[in-house]
Amino acid sequence: MALSGLQIFKLLPKTNCKECGQATCMAFAMQLAAGKAELDKCPYVSDEAKAELGEASAPPVRKVTIGTGDMAVTIGEETVLYRHEKRFEHMPGLGVLITGDMDDGEVDSLLEQLKQQEFNYVGQTLRPRVAAIKADDGARLAELAARADEKAGAALVLINEDAAALKAAAEPLKGKKPLLYAATGANYDDVAAVAGELDVPFAIKADSLEKLAELGQKAIDADFKEVVLDPSSATLGDVLMDQTLIRRAAVKQTFRALGFPTIGFPCDMTDDKMQEAVFAATFIAKYAGIVILSDLDPARVMPLLYLSQNIYTDPQRPMQMDQGVYPINDPNKDSPILVTTNFSLTYFTVSSEVEASKVPAWLCIMDVEGQSVLTAWAAGKFVADAIAPFIKKSGIEEKAPHKKITIPGYVAQISGELEEELGDGWEVQVGVREAADIPKYLRQMSKN
Amino acid sequence: MSFQPHLEKCKGSIREVAVGAEGRIGGESTFPFHLWEGEMPNAPMIAMEVYDEPQPDWPEAVRKVYEGVMDDPVAWAKKCQDELKADAVCLQLRSIDPNGTDASADEAAETVKKVTAVLDIPVFVYGTGSADKDADVLKKIAEALPDENIPLGPVDDSNHRLVGAAAMGYKKPVIAFTSMDVNLAKQLNVLLVQLGVPEDKVIVDPTTGALGYGLEYCYSIMERDRLAALLQGDDKMQMPIFNNLAPETWKAKESRVSEEEEPTYGDVETRGILWEAITATTLLLSGTDVLVMRHPRAVELVRTAIEGLQAQSKEQLNNE
Ligand code: SF4
Secondary structure: OOOOOHHHHHHHHOOOOOOOOOOOOOHHHHHHHOOOOOOOHOOOHEEEEEHHHHHHHHOOOOOEOOHHHHHHHEOOOOOOOOOOOOOOOOOOOOEEEEEOOOHHHHHHHHHHHHHHHHEEEEEEEEEEOEEEEEEEOOOHHHHHHHOOOEEEEEEEEEEOHHHHHHHHHHHHHHHOOOOOEEEEOOOHHHHHHHHHHOOOEEEOOOHHHHHHHHHHHHHHHOOOEEEEEEEOOOOOHHHHHHHHHHHHHHHHOOOOOOOOOOEOOOOHOOHHHHHHHEEEEHHOOOOOOOOEOOOOHHHHHHHHHHHHHHHHHOOOOOEEEOOOEEEEOOOOOOEEEEEEEEEHHHHHHHHHHHHHOOOOOOEEOOOOOOOOOOOOOHOOOOOOHHHHHHHHHHHHHHOOOOOOEEEEEHHHHHHHHHHHHHHHHHHOEEOOOOOOHHHHHHHHHHHH | OOOOOEEEEEEEEEEEEOOOOEEEEOOOOOOOOOOOOOOOOOEEEEEEEOOOOOOOOHHHHHOOOOHOOOHHHHHHHHHHHHHOOOOOOEEOOOHHHOOOOOOOOOHHHHHHHHHHHHOOEEEEEEEOOOOHHHHHHHHHHEEEEEEEEOOOEEEEOOOOOHHHHHHHHOOOEEEOOOOHHHHHHHHHHHHHHHHHHHHHHHEOOOOOOOOEEHHHHHHHHHHHHHHHHHHHHOOOOOOEEEOOOHHHOOOOOOHHOOOOOOOHHHOOOHHHHHHHHHHHHHHHHHHHOEEEEEOOHHHHHHHHHHHHHHOOHHHHHHOO
16 A cells, blocks of 8 residues: 555655755655655665565556657656546657568658657647557568667567567667567566566556456566556457556556556557547547557647647646737737737637748737636626727837737727727727638738 | 456436437436446437538538538538438527627527428537527527427526526527536536526536647546536536537638648648547547537547447456
8 A cells, every 4th residue: 555755754764865866855755655756766775665665656657668869758657547636647659550561661651750740739849759560570570670760769669479579679779678569478478588688668468457467467576667558458448448447456446467557559440540540549538658550641640649738738737828928920010919818728729820820920918817709808808998008018019019909800899999998099900700710811911 | 466447336427318309318327438337328419510601611621511501501401411310410500690690580590490390310509609699599499499309509607597598488408508617517507407497408518629729628627527427426517518519620720721831731631520530539538428510521430439439348347
């Protein structure tokens, strides 16, 4: 059972030497209790204390890292079932399946895509990072693994049933932490031995949670920490059930044998590429750590990466933006001025459209307690005699003294009144109602 | 130590609401698709959109599907039922928008009458979110179609008395709309029930955010709704959930911008369809009961996902 911070503190050296990175042993104890630190960080714990604490200090879902550098994928360390309780820790690693029967041209173009593909969304760079290499022939497996490492620097999953083949492919790349896939009831001892020898993570796979837990317990008994689970779910319903029961086992039951992140293969569930993306979405929403696709068509990868970001973003992220003037596309004194409310979704939508238009503009975001334009208008917050003083105080007149401002199309009716309230030669223009029409509007405006 | 899965025992269940002549939504006694520990008697219903005026600004991918029927809501509705095999239709009354065409309540009621006359499947009727006008129109529709079991929405805290009274008088379900907030959602349910609207005639619209545009807020609000309804047994939260997602996903930049403009984004049609289908699938997992959808291919993808989610090998659990 989990120990409290105080119980853990009693087992520490109490010298406050700071080598663990914490100011005091007590602080370190609290971190351990919260599952936020690893006991290994303190070089002075006694072996007895270690044995006692080992169980308590590990996070309910173990941390596993595959790959190195920019392409490294870290998964696990999750502590909850629902994202509103606490932010989900690590976005799943998305990747592509490369098989032994593909010709070199196909392999290289997938690797090139894996290397190049990235999307920018709300200030984050999202990208796939994993190459899952599957080849029955051991030499081909090793060759493709080396190629994926060399050309894309990918985080690798090596797929073969034969421990010797896995060893041959993984050995030259062991510093890159490839994931060996998979140890099953039939080959567990051999695969685990290779993982231990090379010090790389490995996956365990079974067709029921009970058998999976037996293998997980074996791994724990041998002190393996970096293990990934594949419950080999047959249907989408089984994916939901297995992923949910595994996560519950880890966080509600502190059942260590299933306290590891998971891997899923939507690429094997259907031949319909769009259906595959929909299945992959289920893995992403429901706790999977690594998700393997059959190719990297950007029209399918992009929504899946966005979904990962959405599900793993901090639920405490406020729905409001700070009031102020936001420059977009490097505006100058002649650039158009737009005003809208500080509801974060309004802001994201409008700013992404302005950005897409490539027209430089000033976006004035007014604090209306995070309401959308229509709601704020109806509540008397986004109205002429509130907007005018905000604009005057915002400092926009120094940045762009042209005295022309565009209001959202939904509040067209306030334009006259706002002109009066602003006075001083201000001109109010009525913009579009839907953010999607902003680029057209701005481009037209910049032509005039 | 052998593994015993942790099964959740729910105190409450979601109310079953009758829609149309034979439709049923809700009724779950467990979390979405947790069929290994509870019942989900009705699969989530997909209501395909019909608009009462043409939508020239839609992206090509959806415009071409509805090309010949855009100016005729009756033909559009029949296409959804007969050709696209929709479970239900959601009639989006865009024409009543006071800032747009501003059609009258009588005109809107006439359209609803014509549409319901040709359909056997359930019809949901949705206004534009302008509280006063919606109240006018929805009230008129309730009066004009006394015998049709059509859910009417959106009803919010400012027009719930007017619409609620009409809905009660004519036994219509209402769709209670609140803006991404669990407590406000509960409060509006309480207000409607206090007014006298039967508890099994209330459906909840928690506000739907598209993928990339607030989906996660809506996802967590729905999860919290379901935790309150099922685990805590809060009977003011045990209403089926309605997600009006298509208008949101199809206005997202990522569903519209062409591959020529954004060469790294890939095919725009695939992207638009998946934006809708992935948003819908995520909502399936957080507890939706009605998905309002637009593209037939996206509908097909989500139907297959629903069938897939219903297929579970329960025998692998030693249940007790
Ligand atoms: S390294 Fe160990 S002994 Fe030193 S402060 Fe941290 S917990 Fe205490």
